[in-house]
Amino acid sequence: MKKIFLIILTFLLFTSVHAKENNQKIIRNYQSDELLEEVFELKDEHGKIKTINIKIAIPEDYNKDQVIISPSIFKTLNHFKRFDKDTHINFNLEIINNSSINYFYKKDSLLITTEDLKLFDSNNNYKTTGAKSFTGEDILNIYLPYRTKNSALNSLYQNQNYKIDNNSLNNVLTKQGYLGVSELDKFYLDFYNTKYNLEEKFLDDFPLFIKKEILEGEISDIKESNNNLIEFAYNYFYSNIYAFGFSEDVLSDNTSKKLSIKNHYLNKIKEEYFKNIFKKIDSNTTNSIQNMQLYTNKTLMTNAFKDYNYYAHLEFILEKEENVLKEQGMIIPPDTGI
C-alpha cells in the first residue's frame, strides 16, 4: 500500500513540475530610454489616424551589446481609446543608427504578442481573476468582456425581459441542474452542442460562428465573471479579431485569423520574413520597416468587446555585429586591399 502511495506521489510531483515548465510566463523586453522615439500621426479627412510614422534613433555614444526596439506607441494605442474597433492602422518604423557600432537582427527575437496588462493600471487597482491568457499571465479584472444576452440565455429565459447579473443567473442555472454562474460555460457547451448536434468538449472547439454567437447579444453593465468564459473571450479576441501584419500581408476579415496576435505569439509566423527584411543596420545608416499593420476584424467583433482593453506588443532585438558573428563562428574579415 505504501509503495502504491509512493508511486502516485512521485507521479503527481512529476506532473506538477511538468505543468509548471509548460506554463512559463512570457518575457517581454522594453526599449531603453536612451533611444529617442518620435511619432508622427497622419489622419484621414475624418480626423481618424490612418498612418503612424515612428522614428527611433540610437544615440551617438550608444555602445551596448544589444538594442531593444519596442515602439512605445503600441502600448498607448488602445489605452487612450483613440481608435475605433474597425481599425486598420499602418505603421512605418525608421531606425537611425547614430552610434559607431553595426548591429544585426538577433535571431528569434521578434516578438508579437499581447501587452502586459498591469502596465496600464498605474494605481495597481487590478485584481487577478484566476483566468489565464495564452501567454500564461493572469487576465486581470479590469480587462473583462461584457456578458451578453446571447441565444443560449435568451432560450434559458424564454426571451422574456431578464437580467444577467450573477444572482439572476444563479437562480435559473441551479434550476437547470448547474452549480450557477461558475458553470455558465458548461451550460453554453451543452446548449450549443444540442442546438447544433455536436459533441464538443470545450467552447474553444466550436466552429467560429458558434463562438461568435456565444459572445453576441445585448449587453448591460455586467462584465463576465466565469473564468472559463473570460479565457474563452480573450482567446476569441486575440485568435480572430486582433491581427498584425507586415507589408507582404493583406489584412482583411478573411486573413485576420491567420495573422492574429495569438498565432504570431505561439507560432512565430513572421520570423523568417522579418530576418530577411531586417538583417542589419550599420553605423551611421538608417533602416526601416514599412507598412506594418494593426487590424481589427469587423465581422467577428461583438458587443462583448465594447470598451474592451486590448493591446499589442512588438519587439525585436539588435545585437552587436561582432557578437552575432562570433556565435556563428565568423568574423568581420580583414580588409585585404591596398
Add this chain to the structure above:
Amino acid sequence: MKKIIFIFLFTTIILSYYLEISGEDITVLEASNTNDLSLKNTNIIGKIEIENSNLNDYICQTTNNEYYLNHNCKDENDKKGAIYLDYRNKIEDKKLIIYGHNSKNGDAPLKELTNFLDQNYLNSHKNINLTIKDNVLKYEIFSIMVVSKDNYEHTKLVFYEEDYLKHLNYLKANSYIDLNNEIDETDKIITIQTCNYEPADTYLVISAKRC
C-alpha cells in the same frame, strides 16, 4: 660580509657568461647568417606556394588579424603586409583561413590570385602547397568565389556536426568557376582571401582541399 659580496659577484659573473652562450642567443646568431626568416621570427608558421607560379612566400600568424595587414614577415612596417593565418586557427584545424593583400596598381603578396579568375590559368595552377614544420601539405582548388565585402560566410571556423559539410557545399556551390572535384566532410581545407576590384568592394576567396 666580504664573503657574501664575493659570492654574489662570482655568481653574477658566472650567470652572465652562461646567458651569453645560451641556446636562444646562439640560434639568433646562426639565423642572422641564413636566409631562412622562419628561424628569426617565431610568428612565421610555414610557407605557401602555388605550383608553376611566382607565389612562394612565408605565412605568419599572430594574435589578431590586423597586425600583418601593415607589417611584413620581418615584423617591419610595410603597407603591403604579409600573408598570414587567421589568429583563431590552429595548424591541425580542418579549415585554415589565410589572408593577404591584393593591390589595384602596385605589387602585393596575393596579387597573383587574381589570375585564378581566368579558367585557363586555373587549369594549370590547381595545386597549392603549404609547408609546415618541414611537411609539405598538398591542396587542390575546388572553389573560386567573388563575394561582397558584407558577406562573412567564408570566415566561418566553428562547426557543429553537419555544419561543416553545409559550409563546404556553400563554398563549392558559390564558385565562380565550376570545378569538377568532389568534396565531403572528411576533407581538410584552406581558404585564402584577398581583395578583388572588379566588381568593386568584393573579396576573392579561393578554397582548396587537402589531397
